[in-house]
Ligand SMILES: Cc1cc2nc3c(=O)[nH]c(=O)nc-3n(C[C@H](O)[C@H](O)[C@H](O)COP(=O)(O)O)c2cc1C
């Protein structure tokens with residue numbers, strides 16, 4: 141099959157993957173209402189191009205929290221890449237991100253260590269699930285710092301695990317032999333012992349305050365949907381926000397993340413950069429997000445589809461396709477860069 145867009149990669153990946161792993165990647169919580177809503181919301185938004193601006197070819201290069209990126213697209217943190225590409229896992233993803241010049245947010249639940257991911261040499265941020273054991277959490281932060289990660293992404297939409305019914309039907313509750321959460325295999329642990337990740341409902345703003353003292357890295361909160369929480373985050377010294385519903389995998393029936401972006405942009409009023417993820421599949425989706433106030437978007441599943449299809453080259457192809465689509469969409473919008481886009485260039489389809 142000839143692959144011409146990001147959705148085609150999902151078809152290739154579905155053919156290649158163990159159906160249980162495919163379901164793990166593709167699925168969301170319960171009825172998957174939010175999974176569908178994320179993509180549908182982009183389709184309901186219409187782009188209004190400006191004309192005759194002589195913008196020339198657009199520039200996609202940007203900076204987010206001091207990190208240069210060749211385009212406003214990041215790799216969202218996703219767990220367990222060795223389920224998609226057993227031989228290398230996240231190392232393959234990291235090489236593609238490095239070569240494309242984009243920021244990869246390494247998941248705490250990666251199947252190789254953060255040090256091994258960092259060995260690729262690209263720009264890396266580290267995603268953290270705060271663990272009730274503060275000493276262990278701090279040791280993960282220190283490892284991320286020492287590995288050269290440039291920001292800490294604290295996932296805050298997971299005080300418990302979402303109810304994944306495809307996983308239940310498939311009885312998928314354990315990783316296959318030889319695949320494990322490499323960062324959770326601590327030094328002091330007997331050979332082969334891997335800690336269980338704890339998603340704790342006790343995580344609170346006090347943990348954010350504590351992390352603020354623990355590290356000098358910029359801290360982003362991932363999974364913000366309420367403008368009041370966005371305001372509180374800024375008050376608590378957070379440096380950036382990821383507007384996200386976890387790709388519809390946590391609380392089902394949350395709103396599409398792109399539909400929350402404008403209210404959150406109003407709440408933070410430019411004080412911190414915003415990244416949005418969930419359902420980004422087209423260059424036009426990226427342009428809509430930028431016009432509505434995002435500094436960048438992040439993509440989750442499309443990276444996994446590329447990885448499952450063809451390892452590092454598959455991820456590279458996904459990023460190249462998206463880059464070409466963003467360039468094309470910006471050009472057709474009459475914009476020389478993201479900064480040229482106005483909120484007035486996005487309207488609801490069917491509205492004047
Ligand atoms: C298979 C899979 C694993 C994920 N693992 C994590 C994770 O470990 N930590 C996290 O913060 N988000 C995780 N996410 C959520 C992504 O970071 C991101 O929010 C979401 O995938 C964006 O939606 P998209 O897949 O539609 O692009 C995961 C998503 C998927 C699909």
Ligand SMILES: CC(C)CC(=O)C(=O)O
Nearest residue numbers: 219249301337339386389
């Ligand atoms: C094992 C999970 C906590 C990883 C995750 O965040 C997800 O699958 O969405």
